[in-house]
Amino acid sequence: MSLAVTLPVPLAFASPAMASVPQTGAASAAAPDFKVLVFSKTTGFRHDSIPEGIAAVQKLGQDNNFAVDTTEDSA
Secondary structure, three states: OOOOOOOOOOOOEOOHHHOOOOOOOOHHHOOOOOEEEEEOOOOOOOOOOHHHHHHHHHHHHHHHOOEEEEEOOOO
16 A cells, blocks of 8 residues: 655655555554655745644554654744
8 A cells, every 4th residue: 555645835845755655554553654744834825724734644644654743944
């Protein structure tokens, strides 16, 4: 089984190599297979759905054994 997630560019960045990682039942109890960074800093207009998008990616991480780091800090 592979996992592919498509998100708007400003919402999340992940290496294309991470987009298709095989999942196994035994691996789900182990350390995360990989990490993704959700970068959600905006200037000017801020879309109301950003928090829901972040929560959705976090849920995908929990369900599919990958870690999710979130930030708005561009430094």
